[in-house]
Amino acid sequence: MPLLDDCDIAVVGGGLVGAALAWGLARTGLKTMVLDGGDLDPRASRANFALVWVQGKGLHAPHYALWSKASAERWPAFAAALAADSGIDVALSQRGAFSFALSQGELDMLAAELETIAAETNGAAAPYEILTAEETRRRLPLVGQDVVGAAYSPADGHVNSLRLFHALHTAMRHRGVDYRACHAVERIEPVDAGFRLAGAFGTIFARRIVLAAGIDNQRLAAMVGLHAPLKHSKGQILVTEKCRPLFEYTSATIRQADEGGVMIGDSEETHTTAIATNQEISAVLANRAVRVFPCLAEVNVVRSWAGFRVKTRDGLPIYAQSASHPGAFIAVCHSGVTLAANHALVVAPQIASGALSSDLAPFHSGRFHVSENS
Amino acid sequence: MSMRRITDTGALALHYDLVVVGAGPAGLSAAIEAAAAGASVLVADENLAPGGQIYRAVTRNAPERQDFLGKDYWKGRAIAEAFSASLIDYAAATTVWSLDAAAAEGGSASLGLTLGGEARMISARAVILATGAMERPMPIPGWTLPGVVSAGAAQIALKSVSGIPGGRIVLAGCGPLLYLLADQLLRAGAEIAALLDTADRKQRLAALRHLPGFLLSPYLLKGLSLLFGVRRQVKIVSGVRELAITGTRHADGVRFRAGGREATIAADCVLLHHGIIPGINLASAAGCAIEWNDAQRAFQPRTDKHGRTSVAGVLSVGDGAGIGGAEHAAVSGRIAALASLTDLGLLPPSGTASRLAELERQRQVYRRGRAFLDALYRPARQFLAPSDPDTMVCRCEEVRAGTLRQVIALGVPGPNQLKTFLRCGMGPCQGRMCASTVTEIMAAERGISPAEIGTYRLRAPVKPLRLAELAALPQGPAAVFAVTGRALEHDSIEEEGKNQ
Amino acid sequence: MFLRIREPVEAVTFSFDGRSVTAARGDTLAAALLAAGVETFRDSVVGGEPRAPYCLMGICYECLVTIDGIQNRQSCLVEVHEGMVVNSQHGARLVTGRADR
Numbered sequence: 001m002p003l004l005d006d007c008d009i010a011v012v013g014g015g016l017v018g019a020a021l022a023w024g025l026a027r028t029g030l031k032t033m034v035l036d037g038g039d040l041d042p043r044a045s046r047a048n049f050a051l052v053w054v055q056g057k058g059l060h061a062p063h064y065a066l067w068s069k070a071s072a073e074r075w076p077a078f079a080a081a082l083a084a085d086s087g088i089d090v091a092l093s094q095r096g097a098f099s100f101a102l103s104q105g106e107l108d109m110l111a112a113e114l115e116t117i118a119a120e121t122n123g124a125a126a127p128y129e130i131l132t133a134e135e136t137r138r139r140l141p142l143v144g145q146d147v148v149g150a151a152y153s154p155a156d157g158h159v160n161s162l163r164l165f166h167a168l169h170t171a172m173r174h175r176g177v178d179y180r181a182c183h184a185v186e187r188i189e190p191v192d193a194g195f196r197l198a199g200a201f202g203t204i205f206a207r208r209i210v211l212a213a214g215i216d217n218q219r220l221a222a223m224v225g226l227h228a229p230l231k232h233s234k235g236q237i238l239v240t241e242k243c244r245p246l247f248e249y250t251s252a253t254i255r256q257a258d259e260g261g262v263m264i265g266d267s268e269e270t271h272t273t274a275i276a277t278n279q280e281i282s283a284v285l286a287n288r289a290v291r292v293f294p295c296l297a298e299v300n301v302v303r304s305w306a307g308f309r310v311k312t313r314d315g316l317p318i319y320a321q322s323a324s325h326p327g328a329f330i331a332v333c334h335s336g337v338t339l340a341a342n343h344a345l346v347v348a349p350q351i352a353s354g355a356l357s358s359d360l361a362p363f364h365s366g367r368f369h370v371s372e373n374s
Numbered sequence: 375m376s377m378r379r380i381t382d383t384g385a386l387a388l389h390y391d392l393v394v395v396g397a398g399p400a401g402l403s404a405a406i407e408a409a410a411a412g413a414s415v416l417v418a419d420e421n422l423a424p425g426g427q428i429y430r431a432v433t434r435n436a437p438e439r440q441d442f443l444g445k446d447y448w449k450g451r452a453i454a455e456a457f458s459a460s461l462i463d464y465a466a467a468t469t470v471w472s473l474d475a476a477a478a479e480g481g482s483a484s485l486g487l488t489l490g491g492e493a494r495m496i497s498a499r500a501v502i503l504a505t506g507a508m509e510r511p512m513p514i515p516g517w518t519l520p521g522v523v524s525a526g527a528a529q530i531a532l533k534s535v536s537g538i539p540g541g542r543i544v545l546a547g548c549g550p551l552l553y554l555l556a557d558q559l560l561r562a563g564a565e566i567a568a569l570l571d572t573a574d575r576k577q578r579l580a581a582l583r584h585l586p587g588f589l590l591s592p593y594l595l596k597g598l599s600l601l602f603g604v605r606r607q608v609k610i611v612s613g614v615r616e617l618a619i620t621g622t623r624h625a626d627g628v629r630f631r632a633g634g635r636e637a638t639i640a641a642d643c644v645l646l647h648h649g650i651i652p653g654i655n656l657a658s659a660a661g662c663a664i665e666w667n668d669a670q671r672a673f674q675p676r677t678d679k680h681g682r683t684s685v686a687g688v689l690s691v692g693d694g695a696g697i698g699g700a701e702h703a704a705v706s707g708r709i710a711a712l713a714s715l716t717d718l719g720l721l722p723p724s725g726t727a728s729r730l731a732e733l734e735r736q737r738q739v740y741r742r743g744r745a746f747l748d749a750l751y752r753p754a755r756q757f758l759a760p761s762d763p764d765t766m767v768c769r770c771e772e773v774r775a776g777t778l779r780q781v782i783a784l785g786v787p788g789p790n791q792l793k794t795f796l797r798c799g800m801g802p803c804q805g806r807m808c809a810s811t812v813t814e815i816m817a818a819e820r821g822i823s824p825a826e827i828g829t830y831r832l833r834a835p836v837k838p839l840r841l842a843e844l845a846a847l848p849q850g851p852a853a854v855f856a857v858t859g860r861a862l863e864h865d866s867i868e869e870e871g872k873n874q
Numbered sequence: 875m876f877l878r879i880r881e882p883v884e885a886v887t888f889s890f891d892g893r894s895v896t897a898a899r900g901d902t903l904a905a906a907l908l909a910a911g912v913e914t915f916r917d918s919v920v921g922g923e924p925r926a927p928y929c930l931m932g933i934c935y936e937c938l939v940t941i942d943g944i945q946n947r948q949s950c951l952v953e954v955h956e957g958m959v960v961n962s963q964h965g966a967r968l969v970t971g972r973a974d975r
Contacts, residue, residue, distance in 0.1 A: 039788025039828060046794045105860065142971065166795035169784050181787035236856075241802055241838065241946060242919050242966040259797070260919070260966045264841075267856040276661060277833050279472055279486055279495065280853035286844035288857065295971030297845070300838035300946055302802050420932050422902065422953050427931055434900055439880055467951065508933050518936075520913045520926035521875060527930035534930075535898065535905045537876030562879055623924045624913055643875050653933070769928075770935060772920040801919075802935040802946070807928075837932075838946075 007033040007178065009351070010197060010206035012185050012220060015045035016161070016336035017310075017343060018212035019168035023085070024348025025210075026175035033206065034172065035183040035197060037216075042275065044214055045336060047307025049237065049265050050161035050257070051250060052338050054126040055097060055153040059113050062121040063362045064316050068335065069126050071342040072155055078341035079159070085171035090164045091258040094157030097250045098131075098140065098150045100292045107149040114151055126155035142246065146291040158250040160258050161337050168340075185213070188223040190325045195224070208327040210351060214310045217332045225324030227365040228332050233309040234272055236281050238264040238289075240299045247293070254289055262296065264289040268309075277306045309334050312368075319347060319363045321356055329356070330365065377458050380416075380465040383487070383494040387463065389478075390416045392714060393485055393498040395470045395656060398426020399450070399700045400692025401504030402457045403707035409460040411715050416463040416496070418470050418487055424454050426506055427526065428700045430533040433458075440536060442562035444554075446596070446700075447533075453704060465489055472834030473501060473660040475685045483687055486834065486847075493843035500687045500714040503657050503675070504707060507650040507693035510672070510753065511807050512547060513760050513767050513775070516619030517646060521626075525555045525647035538564040541642025544628050546617055548573035549649045549751040550597065556604045568639055569604070570630050571612045572648065574754040581749035591743025592701075615756065619644055648753040652694045655804060659832040661685050666825035669748045670697055671758070672810065673829050679734070681710035682717075689714055697748075702740035709733045758814040767815070768808040770801020775815060782819045788828050789813060802838055805830045875926075876909045888958035897954045904930055904937040904950035907960070915939055915949070916963035938963060 011022040014036030026032045037043075054072050058065025072094065079092045101107035111130045118125050129152045136150040137143050143150075172179055186199040194207040211220050211228075221228040242260030256262050267281045282304055290297050310332060312318055317333035329351050333339055350356050380386055392408050394401045397419035405417045417424075425432040429450025437448055457464075465487070472486035478497035485501065487494050509524045516522065525545065531537040538559055543566050545552055556569055588594060604610070616631035620638065629638045651672035658664055663676040663684035674696045681689040691710040692703035712730055715721040760767070763776025773796050781795050789812050792798060798812060799805030805812075809830050817824040882898030889895065890907060897906035904927045907915065914924040915937055927937035930950045937949040940961040945968070949960070 036787060039786075039790045040831060043791075046790070106858070109860075162794050162797060166781070169786075169795070173784055179785045181785050181791075238841075238844070240841065243969045244966050246969045267853075268859065269856045276474060278853065278856075279474065279477070279484065279834065280848065280850050281856050282834075283844055283847035284849045284853045284857040286841050287846075287849065290841055290845045295969050297840065297842035298944060299841050299967060299969060300802070301835055301841055301844060302838045303800065303804070304833050304835065306833070420951055422900065422951075431900075467953070508931070509929065518918075518923060518925060518928075520915075520924050523875075523927065524929050527928060530930040531876045531905055531908065535876065535878060535901050535909050536880035537878055537905065537909045540875055540877045769925075770919075772918065772923075802938075803933065806933050807935075 004203055004205040006205040007031045008206070009033070009208045009210065010035055010204060011210045011212055012197070013211070013213035013216070014169070014179060014181070015043055015212070015214055016048070016165060016168065016340055017214070017331055017333060019165070019172060020340040020343040021210055021212055021331060021348045021351070022177050023168055023171050023175060024344035025352055026172065026177045028349055028352040030352055033178040033204065034180065035185055035204065036179065036181045037184045038182050041184070042215060042308050044307050044310050045165055047235065047237070047305050048161050048337055049252070049263060050158050050255065050337055051252065052092070052094060052157045052159060053097070053252065053335065054155045055099060055128060055151065056110070056113055056117070058121070058125070059117055060120065061316055062117070065117050065121050065125045067342065068338055069155060071339050072157070074341035074345055075157070078345055082167050082171055085174045086167040088163055088167035088170060090167055091160040092157065093159070093250070093258070095249050096152060096154040097156030097252070098136070098152050099252055100143070100147050100150050102146050102148065102288060102291055104148055110151045126153050128153040142293055142295050144291050144294040156250060158255055159337060164337065164340065185220065188220060190224060190328070195328065209329070211328070211330040215308055217330060221330055221365070224328035225322045226320060226328065226330045227368055228318055228330060229313045229368050231311050231313055232270050232273065233311040234269040234306055235265065235309055236267045236277055236285065236306045237304065238282055238285050238301050239303045240264070240296070241302050243299060246295070254292060262299065275306055277304045314367070317363050318365045319356055319360045320365045377460055377462045377464050380463050380489070382490050383492045386416070386465065386487070386494055386496055387414065388496055389482070390414045390463070390496065390498045391718065391720060392500050392502065392711070393418060393496070394502045394504055396426065396504035396506055396692070396694070397421065397424040397464070397466070398428060398504060398506045398692060398703065399453055400506070400694070400703035400707035401426070401502070402453050403704040404502045404504060404691060404711040405462050406456050406460050407708040407711035408715055409462045411721055413715055413720055416465065416498070418465045418468045420467065420469055422466055424457055424464070425450050427530065429454065430530055435533065442558055443533060444558060449700070469837045469839070470656060471837045471839050473656055473688070475660055475688050488839050488843060491843070493839055493847055495847060499718050500689065502681070502707070502710050502714060503688065503690045503694055504692045505653045505656055505694040507697055508653045508806065509647060510649045510651045510810055512646045512648050512757060513765050513811050514617045514619065514646070514757070515762050515765050516621065516625065518766050518769055519619055519621050519625045521621065521624045521642060522619055522644045522646060525552055525645045528645045529555050529558065532558055532562060538562050539643035539645070542567045542640055543643050543645065544568050544570065544639060544641040545645045545647070546570040546572065546614070546628060547647040548753060549647055550747060551650065552647045553600045553604050555645065555647070556608060557600050560604070560607055566608045567641060568609045568611060570614045570617065570628065571610055572614045572617065572754055572757055573612070573751060575613060577750055577752050580752070581746050584746035584749055588743040588746035592739065593743050593747070615754070648757055649751060650693065650697055651810060652696060653806070654694070655806060655832055655836045657683060657690050657694070659834050659836045660688055662688060662690065664829065666823070667696055668823070668825070669745060671752060671824070680713035681706060682713065698744060699740060702737060705733055705737040705740065709737065755818065759811065759818040767811045768798040768801065770803050770807070771797040773798040773808070778812065778815055779819060782816055789816060789830055792816070793830060799830050804832065804836060875913065876905070878909050886954050886956050888954055888956065888960060890960045891962055901954050902950050903939070903941070903952045903954050903958070903960065906954050907949065914962065917965060919966045922965065
């Protein structure tokens with residue numbers, strides 16, 4: 001019998017989460033393999049909004065608010081290390097972000113959420129301001145009359161997430177990661193001192209594994225005594241032709257990429273599994289974008305896309321090691337761009353050391369058992 | 375009874391039995407057949423007048439003025455006249471940018487159209503895609519320079535403005551259209567400096583087994599007379615294995631290698647061509663299954679013998695479903711119209727069976743000889759997957775062959791991941807000008823079939839439209855909730871009203 | 875790059891980069907510009923390279939020009955009109971405007 005391909009650690013999933021972890025693991029010197037899916041598998045990494053975002057994150061979950069903030073602060077170091085390994089500049093820009101309100105109700109809701117998060121973190125969350133319509137337009141003269149106000153936080157930013165994805169894969173190659181596309185894992189069998197991963201590609205042996213397979217984590221987790229309950233969350237985005245610079249900040253609904261295209265998001269549908277884009281939602285997105293920035297009215301939309309978010313039932317990440325099968329880790333989260341710095345620089349070294357730190361305990365999947373039982 | 379020209383979105387009906395996308399021979403024929411059966415029909419087409427590319431401007435030109443276009447071109451007149459005499463809504467200069475097969479009420483298809491700067495959503499019980507073919511992009515060094523156009527573009531200039539290229543003309547590539555264009559240009563009085571034929575001589579052997587079919591085909595005589603006619607009047611260099619266009623801000627010559635020797639020929643205008651392939655963007659974005667046609671070396675929608683795609687209520691006909699030529703397209707349009715009206719219950723199956731059988735017999739005649747042409751003019755590999763690293767592959771995002779190969783070497787699973795890493799195919803043309811090359815390069819690098827590589831997955835809008843047009847479209851409460859996370863509030867309803 | 879071998883039946887006049895151009899009613903703008911000797915329609919968005927129409931049938935998006943102030947229009951799909959003001963383009967779209975429009 002031929003020897004199985006083997007590695008110290010196999011990361012299942014080559015998206016932004018899997019690639020950031022694999023690069024981080026390889027940097028610690030582990031012989032790392034990435035088993036990735038096919039070209040048309042659902043991939044949140046190809047359908048994200050490229051934000052390094054803190055504002056409003058972690059309502060009733062102060063540990064998540066602070067985890068996001070820490071990653072945003074860690075991003076410059078992460079981007080520099082990534083550029084050193086890949087030669088690719090991911091265009092990190094952290095000049096702050098606006099959340100635009102088109103009705104008083106929206107503004108009140110924004111203000112209430114940010115205030116609650118500030119209180120719940122004892123003021124340690126990212127700073128913010130609530131701006132009136134006049135104040136918003138003073139800072140951003142292109143903003144339209146329908147905007148009744150905005151929230152602003154200096155902690156937010158964005159990157160070129162397509163280049164981030166490319167850079168992570170180039171950096172993985174640089175660090176000797178064995179990346180294998182079209183290696184969809186069908187079964188994981190715990191064996192002596194490791195795991196056997198099997199699929200149409202054959203079988204691979206790994207001493208340890210990390211599940212970072214996005215929405216497929218739900219299926220894989222159960223094979224190694226872990227739990228990753230997800231909910232449906234489809235998002236849709238419009239993207240315009242390239243424009244000369246017009247908006248140097250960012251926002252969760254409109255941003256201009258460094259290459260010039262304006263991205264317009266975002267929506268959430270919770271009751272559909274269809275991946276096609278919905279034209280009525282495109283209409284709402286376009287309508288709101290033109291109300292925020294009337295100068296965009298004549299700009300052409302060149303593409304739209306839809307993707308499924310990797311959303312756990314409570315919206316927070318899961319980081320855990322299996323109690324029944326030590327050596328099996330899982331990382332599930334929605335904000336793969338924002339958290340990439342934490343994943344590469346914090347979580348990966350912890351996994352490499354064999355245990356997640358107690359700081360990450362609130363993100364353990366055990367929390368779902370508790371809520372299910374209560 | 376006559377065709378009704380739609381010039382603004384307000385004149386569109388909100389619902390049709392059948393919407394036909396494209397007004398070439400396939401689309402016009404489908405519409406004529408469906409209208410004759412009493413269906414309500416809309417033909418939506420991007421061009422200013424009916425005819426598609428093959429019969430472009432046929433209603434505007436006249437045999438006595440545009441005598442150089444050849445007698446096959448004027449066959450389009452009869453189709454255009456029958457179309458004008460049919461009870462059909464016809465929206466020219468109209469873009470269909472989305473098709474969602476079951477999105478409208480009652481499971482009807484929903485289509486997004488733009489006409490006169492305004493968008494409109496309409497619905498249809500069935501949709502026939504007759505979006506035609508496009509020329510296979512021919513990426514060679516210098517092909518983005520002004521002065522370089524596709525052969526099809528030169529033919530369009532001839533048909534639409536009676537224009538012939540000025541200065542020294544060089545044609546390069548392979549395929550029947552190249553010789554047809556040469557013949558038309560010569561008849562129009564142009565002088566052709568050279569025709570650089572890239573046809574792979576090895577393909578002659580491969581084509582031989584399809585020769586009997588070709589000998590019985592309606593193309594035989596026309597093809598031979600074209601070849602001999604052009605050969606008498608034009609310097610033809612065969613066996614061209616390398617091509618590059620020289621020049622800095624405009625083409626000034628073509629460098630080529632043939633028979634082991636390199637030469638450069640001066641040129642003011644270079645016309646490139648190496649075959650035509652189906653335009654699949656709308657079918658693909660509508661979710662129709664796409665399959666690889668190895669004989670024609672292109673992707674096409676998967677269809678049954680009547681044109682039904684994998685998506686219920688959506689049919690694909692003509693060259694957009696696989697290259698067959700104008701007359702084949704016209705018959706396939708009629709077949710698809712009968713099939714879809716039968717599916718809708720607007721025609722009894724018993725009444726259409728014999729007519730369908732007769733049309734299928736006719737279509738068989740037009741299929742004869744196609745396999746021979748496909749084999750004979752299969753493009754040589756070096757022109758499908760350019761080896762020079764500086765050759766531009768994605769003209770919009772300006773991604774070159776060498777960069778593509780570097781990323782392919784990272785092990786990416788396919789063209790869609792490649793697109794993500796490099797923006798290749800993300801520009802305004804939506805990958806039309808690079809998709810085939812990206813698949814070919816990847817297949818060559820991996821040593822596997824393009825069928826296994828696949829192609830870009832596409833989404834609406836398949837053609838750009840202004841944000842303001844999208845913003846003015848109807849928005850249901852579910853869509854508003856999906857974006858704002860809130861039901862329509864009283865104050866925001868007022869604001870919506872204010873905005874109208 | 876194209877020479878008309880038949881005179882236009884019904885002439886239409888428009889401007890391109892300030893210069894007057896004569897075309898025939900029913901012409902597409904791209905074909906009319908090429909027949910009027912226009913060589914370069916725009917400089918490309920990413921690399922600033924000269925570009926001109928490649929396909930003339932709505933596929934390649936190389937023929938983008940500014941028509942009556944509206945940028946990035948496909949000149950091969952637009953009919954010429956008397957008095958149309960057409961301009962070549964240089965680089966990416968310029969977004970201007972005031973908030974109170």
